[in-house]
Amino acid sequence: MDRRKSIKALMVGAVSTGILVEACKQEDKPAVAPKEVIAENVADRMPEEIAFNKKLEAEKFFNDAEMATITVLADIIIPKDAVSGSASDAKVSEFIEFIVKDQPEHQTPMRGGLRWLDLQSLKRFEKPFTGLGSGQQLEIVDDIAYPNKATPENKPGVSFFNLMRNLTMSGFYTSEIGVKDIGYIGNRPNQWNGVPDDVLKQYDLSYSEKELKECISFDKS
Amino acid sequence: MGEISIKKQTKKYDAIIVGSGAGGGMAAYVLSKAGFKICLLEAGPMYDPAINSSQMKNPWESPRRGASTKFRPFGDFDGSFWGWNIDGEPYTKKDGTKWDWWRARMVGGRTNHWGRISLRFGPKDFKRRSIDGLGDDWPIAYEDIKPYYDKIDQLIGVFGTNEGLPNDPDGIFLPPPKPRLHELFIKKAATGIGIPVIPSRLSILTKQINKDRGACFFCAQCGRSCKIYGDFSSSSVLVKPALATGNVDLVTSAMVREVLTDKEGLATGVSYVNKEDLQEYEVSGSVVILAASTCESARLLLNSKSPQHPNGLANSSDVVGKYLHDSTGAGMGGVIPALFDRKRYNEDGVGGMHVYTPWWLDNKKLDFPRGYHIEYGGGFDMPLYGFNWGIEESNGKFKVNGKLKEAGGYGASLKEDNRFSFGASVGMAGRGEAVARADNYCEIDPDTVDKYGIPVLRFHVKHSDYEIKQAKHMKETFSEILHHMGAAITWGNDDGPQNNWGLDNPGNVIHEAGTVRMGDDPKTSALNKWSQAHECKNLFNVDGGQFVSQADKNITWTILALSMRASEHIIDEMKKQNLRS
Numbered sequence: 001m002d003r004r005k006s007i008k009a010l011m012v013g014a015v016s017t018g019i020l021v022e023a024c025k026q027e028d029k030p031a032v033a034p035k036e037v038i039a040e041n042v043a044d045r046m047p048e049e050i051a052f053n054k055k056l057e058a059e060k061f062f063n064d065a066e067m068a069t070i071t072v073l074a075d076i077i078i079p080k081d082a083v084s085g086s087a088s089d090a091k092v093s094e095f096i097e098f099i100v101k102d103q104p105e106h107q108t109p110m111r112g113g114l115r116w117l118d119l120q121s122l123k124r125f126e127k128p129f130t131g132l133g134s135g136q137q138l139e140i141v142d143d144i145a146y147p148n149k150a151t152p153e154n155k156p157g158v159s160f161f162n163l164m165r166n167l168t169m170s171g172f173y174t175s176e177i178g179v180k181d182i183g184y185i186g187n188r189p190n191q192w193n194g195v196p197d198d199v200l201k202q203y204d205l206s207y208s209e210k211e212l213k214e215c216i217s218f219d220k221s
Numbered sequence: 222m223g224e225i226s227i228k229k230q231t232k233k234y235d236a237i238i239v240g241s242g243a244g245g246g247m248a249a250y251v252l253s254k255a256g257f258k259i260c261l262l263e264a265g266p267m268y269d270p271a272i273n274s275s276q277m278k279n280p281w282e283s284p285r286r287g288a289s290t291k292f293r294p295f296g297d298f299d300g301s302f303w304g305w306n307i308d309g310e311p312y313t314k315k316d317g318t319k320w321d322w323w324r325a326r327m328v329g330g331r332t333n334h335w336g337r338i339s340l341r342f343g344p345k346d347f348k349r350r351s352i353d354g355l356g357d358d359w360p361i362a363y364e365d366i367k368p369y370y371d372k373i374d375q376l377i378g379v380f381g382t383n384e385g386l387p388n389d390p391d392g393i394f395l396p397p398p399k400p401r402l403h404e405l406f407i408k409k410a411a412t413g414i415g416i417p418v419i420p421s422r423l424s425i426l427t428k429q430i431n432k433d434r435g436a437c438f439f440c441a442q443c444g445r446s447c448k449i450y451g452d453f454s455s456s457s458v459l460v461k462p463a464l465a466t467g468n469v470d471l472v473t474s475a476m477v478r479e480v481l482t483d484k485e486g487l488a489t490g491v492s493y494v495n496k497e498d499l500q501e502y503e504v505s506g507s508v509v510i511l512a513a514s515t516c517e518s519a520r521l522l523l524n525s526k527s528p529q530h531p532n533g534l535a536n537s538s539d540v541v542g543k544y545l546h547d548s549t550g551a552g553m554g555g556v557i558p559a560l561f562d563r564k565r566y567n568e569d570g571v572g573g574m575h576v577y578t579p580w581w582l583d584n585k586k587l588d589f590p591r592g593y594h595i596e597y598g599g600g601f602d603m604p605l606y607g608f609n610w611g612i613e614e615s616n617g618k619f620k621v622n623g624k625l626k627e628a629g630g631y632g633a634s635l636k637e638d639n640r641f642s643f644g645a646s647v648g649m650a651g652r653g654e655a656v657a658r659a660d661n662y663c664e665i666d667p668d669t670v671d672k673y674g675i676p677v678l679r680f681h682v683k684h685s686d687y688e689i690k691q692a693k694h695m696k697e698t699f700s701e702i703l704h705h706m707g708a709a710i711t712w713g714n715d716d717g718p719q720n721n722w723g724l725d726n727p728g729n730v731i732h733e734a735g736t737v738r739m740g741d742d743p744k745t746s747a748l749n750k751w752s753q754a755h756e757c758k759n760l761f762n763v764d765g766g767q768f769v770s771q772a773d774k775n776i777t778w779t780i781l782a783l784s785m786r787a788s789e790h791i792i793d794e795m796k797k798q799n800l801r802s
Contacts, residue, residue, distance in 0.1 A: 041282065044275040046266070046302050049292045053284060081633045083640075095286065099606075102285050146629045147613050165631065166610045173604040173639065174280035174287065181636070182643050184604055186569035187279060189438040194399035199564055205405045214382050214420070216396040216427045 056101045066114050068130050070096055070164075073117075076141055077168040084181035092171035099167065106163065113160025120157065191218040227492070227501045234260045234470075234506035236791070237491055239477050239521065242330025243777050244764035244784040245512030246455030247373075249463040251788035257795075258468055260504050261460070262475040262493060264513075265302055265326030268333060270446035270457050274300060277440065277448075280605050287605035294323075296605065300334035300446035300454075302327040309672035313679040320663075320680035321728035322516060328473065329456025330514065331731065332777070333446040336573050337423040337453060338596070339379045340774035341370045341782075343388030349770050353590045355687075356657050359769045360741045360750035363390070369782035377453045377781070378430045381422035389579040389774075395427045397575065398439070401568055403599035403647050404576045406557060410706035411578065416595075416698065418576050424453035424778075425571045434458070441603075443572025452572065475502070478675055479525040480509055480760065486529035487801075488760045494673045508759045508791055508800055511737075512784065515765035516545070516663050519736035520678050522747075522762075523665045535737070535747045535754035535762075542664050544657040544735035545682055546771060549593065550725035551692045553699035553713030554648030557599075557706060558619060563644045568601045580773045589690035592773040593653025595698070601644040609639055615711055616642075647708055651695035654773045655688050657735045661727070682727040692722035732776050737766030752787035759800040763787050 042050055062070065074087035074096070087093070100106045117140065121129040125136050132140075144150060144157035145165075172178040194215070200206055207215075235257040238245045249261050270276075275298040280286050283297040290297065294304035303326045314320055325331040344363040349356050367390070374393035383391035397420035400408060408418040425443060429436040434457070435449030443452045450457040463469045474496040481489045481503065490505030511518040519542045525534040533541055573596075580592030616638045617628025626634065666679035696716060703710050716723035740746025743755035752767050754760040763784035765776055772779075794800050 041278075044273050044278075044298075046292060048308070049290070052290070052292070057284070077631045078636060079632055081636055083636070095284075098284050099286075099288065102288065102290070141631065145631050146627045148617065148628050162613055162629070165613065165629070165635070169612065169635075169639065170286060170606050170608055170610065173608040174606060176279070176281055179280065179604055182604055182639060183565035184601055184643075185565055186567045186601065187277060187440060187442075187603055188567070189440065190567050190569060192398050192439040192567075192570045195402045195405065196564075196566055199402060199566070200405075202564070203402070203405075203559065205402075205409070207399060211399060211420075214396060215399040216380075217399075 056098065059101050060097075061101050061107060062097055062111075065128070065130070066111070067093055067097065069114050069117065069128075072130055072137070073141075073164055074168045074171070076137065077165050078172045085177050087168055087172050090172050090175035090177045092168055092175070095171035095175075096167050099170075106167070109160065109163055113156070113163065116156050116160060193218050225501060227503055229503045230505070232504075234258050234504065235795070236260075236508040236510055237504055237506035238262065238510045238512060239491060240264075240330065240512035240514060240517070240764065241328045241460050241471070242325070242455050242512060242514065242764070243332050243780045245510070246329065246332070246459030246463070247781050247784035248510050248512060248763050248788045249469055250459040251785055252791065253463040253466040253468040255792050256468060257792075259463075259470070260506060261463070261469050261471045262477055262491065262504075263328050263471065263473050264476045264496070265328065265330075265473065267471075267473050268302070268327040268329055268456050269461065270300070270329075270333065270450065270454055271448050274446040274448050276442050276445045280603060285606060288607070295334065295444065298442075298445050300444060301325040301331055310677070311669060311671060312677050313666045313669055315679050315681040318681050318683055319726040319728075320682045321726045322678075322680070322733075323728070323731045324514070324517070327456075328460055328471070329446075329454045332453065332455040334444050335777060336596075336775070337425055337443050338573065338577075338775040339422050339424040339453070339778040340594075341390045341392060342366070342772045342774055342779050343386075343390055345388045346770065346772035346774065349591070353584065355590055356770050357738075357740065357745070360739055360746075365750075366779070366782050366786065369785045370778065373778065373781045373785060375430075377424055377458055378426045378434075379422055379424045379778075380420070380427050382420045384419055386579060392422070394422070395430075397421060398427060398570050400575045401570055401600050402563075403557065403560065404574065404597060406559075406706045407597050407647065407649075407702065408576055411702050414701060414705055415581075416578055416702065417581050418578050421574050421577045423571060423573055425573075426451050427571075433462070437571055439569050439571060441569035441572050472504075476673055476675070477513065477521060478673070480511070480521060480534050481505075482525070482527050482529055482534065482757070484529070486527075486757060488534075488757055496673075507795070508761065510761045510763055510787075510791075511766070512762070512764045515733045515736050516678055518762050518764055518766045519545075519663055520665070522737065524676055530757070535757055535760060537756055538744055538747060540659075540738060540745060541747050542736050543659045543662040544738050544769075545661050545663055545680075545733060546655040546657045546735050547682075547727050548730040548732035548771065548773075548775070549653040549655050549684075549688045549691055550650060550730040551695045551713070551716075551723045552648060552650035553696060553703065553710060554598075554646065555703050555708040555710040555712070556615070556619070556642065556645045557647055557708045558645070559707055560645035561619070562622070562641050563601075565601070565644075568644070574598060587694065589687050589694065590656060591654035591687065591691065593651040593691060593695060594773050595695075596650050596652060597647070598649070599647035609642070612638065618709070647703070647706070649699050649702065651692070651699070652730060652732070652773065652775065653688070653691050653695070654771060655727075656685065657738075657770050658685070663736060680728075684721060684724055684727060689721045689724060692724040696722050732765075732771060734765035734768035734771045734776055737762045738769050739767045740769065751790045752783055753790070761787050761791065
């Protein structure tokens with residue numbers, strides 16, 4: 001199998017060995033995966049894992065009101081800006097629903113935190129959080145989003161918001177939108193040729209003669 | 222459950238090999254190429270990286286975005302089936318001691334996900350007792366194993382550089398990749414304070430070495446196993462070609478119960494339960510080779526009791542299970558403010574570090590007896606579950622685009638923080654040699670069986686002052702390197718005597734060895750210098766069990782070399798008919 005063909009086969013994104021084998025054998029035909037292979041894409045899973053994932057997907061943890069609050073909060077944490085879309089564009093609330101079923105230790109802090117938030121909203125504005133105007137929502141969020149200056153009575157809200165921020169970031173930056181935003185440009189076939197010259201120059205670094213002599217180099221053209 | 226009967230295979234094999242990881246894979250490779258008829262037993266399912274790897278999946282292709290599960294403790298894309306705990310296969314611990322036991326259940330075992338760090342032991346590593354009076358010397362020297370290291374360097378492929386170091390021997394290396402940006406920072410800082418940083422030695426093909434395996438295409442995902450076989454996994458590099466000889470019957474989902482012996486005490490075969498049909502089987506062979514992993518092989522021997530071997534097979538010395546030791550481990554990390562707001566480019570490289578630090582000091586001048594090497598990490602990693610988790614602890618400490626902000630926050634400002642700090646992290650971990658001791662051991666738990674009715678292991682392992690002082694030294698070193706590179710330490714710097722200086726639990730580094738050790742004296746060792754049981758000449762152990770001491774080196778390359786050496790010895794002895802009664 002030569003490099004160009006093997007990588008071409010990988011780029012299809014399929015996991016059937018048949019595809020790799022075909023790509024090696026049939027030099028001129030492009031490797032194409034059957035649709036159902038791409039859709040399923042579970043050749044890397046143990047049967048126990050497939051069953052476990054299906055079980056989690058069939059369960060529902062958050063009720064509709066809770067999901068609505070999570071969606072609003074996630075978009076406050078990661079809104080659309082000049083660079084990229086919002087948490088809801090990246091379907092972060094669906095990820096949070098899945099991950100609390102997968103990691104049940106998050107369930108009580110999330111459910112209790114959402115209830116704490118609604119009680120604050122009711123006390124201050126006589127409506128649950130999702131019923132508030134955005135100015136009122138941010139008034140509450142500002143009280144719990146900055147751990148070092150929050151008042152003691154808002155500490156439960158701080159803990160909840162920390163968790164919510166962390167889960168939202170996990171959901172967003174692992175989505176296609178988020179990976180593009182953060183600028184991760186790996187996970188593709190490459191030839192590592194060292195740090196680009198302009199970057200070396202920026203940091204006043206260079207490769208030693210020993211490194212240049214001993215390390216693998218690829219034609220840059 | 223229906224009626225149980227034992228199905229005995231009539232075919233008699235030349236060799237039965239238990240386990241298909243580094244040791245078992247190499248034995249199957251060498252013996253099958255020599256024409257031996259082999260039964261290769263594996264407790265997990267079939268696994269071929271070309272078919273079964275998660276390589277090149279994007280984070281969003283995992284519903285948990287790469288978070289770990291009990292099935293994959295190193296994350297949803299990791300190449301190891303199971304890990305610290307397996308449903309229905311418990312293990313226990315004694316006297317409040319700690320032990321973490323990794324078990325991969327799959328063809329190729331844990332070589333499908335390992336770090337590919339492929340270090341030869343040096344001359345001193347075989348003779349530690351002669352140097353510091355602790356533990357024992359091996360019955361072999363570096364010269365005995367060097368020809369096998371040379372052969373596996375060429376058979377399997379490893380990159381690195383010949384540095385002429387006295388205890389980190391030169392090899393037959395492929396060219397290494399150039400250091401990444403954070404690795405240049407590390408190298409500059411560490412070498413500036415007298416700590417060497419040299420190219421890594423990893424079994425990854427920076428150049429193609431044969432037609433069956435592709436060259437690395439730099440996706441940094443060796444831990445998922447490689448679909449084009451660009452790195453070493455036993456499944457792809459050893460088991461697959463062994464199967465292609467037509468001389469190997471691979472039996473998957475085969476959990477071996479015990480080694481069977483005859484009236485003379487010689488091994489006749491093994492019994493196993495098939496995990497899928499739950500039926501009991503026996504296979505017979507002229508030679509039995511155990512490569513089930515350091516602790517599973519000890520468990521098998523201890524569970525193989527007979528009138529000829531009342532204390533377990535190969536265990537009249539009572540050493541089986543003893544001298545269990547893992548690499549020591551401790552880590553530290555931080556951020557390099559100079560790398561904030563970095564220019565983006567594809568920095569993946571190979572799976573793992575491009576540079577490392579071999580042990581560089583003289584223990585005679587230190588308060589602990591054995592050394593450690595340092596592994597490095599950092600840079601632009603694929604975002605996965607846990608990305609910037611705990612940002613509220615750090616984003617108030619550094620100016621972002623010239624402005625110091627209140628910690629925590631949300632909104633466009635938070636998105637700015639994440640972009641600003643991406644790729645600026647750095648981390649390091651020490652991997653050191655623990656001293657093997659008889660009072661660190663695994664044994665059969667008299668009260669507990671697994672779901673197949675096989676008595677399980679009970680562990681009793683403790684760190685001594687030697688390991689704790691070594692961890693303290695690691696922490697001081699890491700702190701010094703990080704400070705010299707202008708990094709702010711964000712984790713691993715709050716350890717002290719209260720937690721053994723952050724020393725990982727024994728077992729946690731997954732380099733366990735020593736339970737079936739070799740030696741010249743049958744009273745103090747289970748195997749002779751050919752990995753052959755002193756008291757059962759057609760029984761061999763070719764995994765980490767046979768190690769007398771494990772050096773400050775990852776043990777896989779030495780498992781491979783010893784297994785190749787033992788296998789060639791088996792071929793010679795079979796020709797001479799020396800392994801029969």
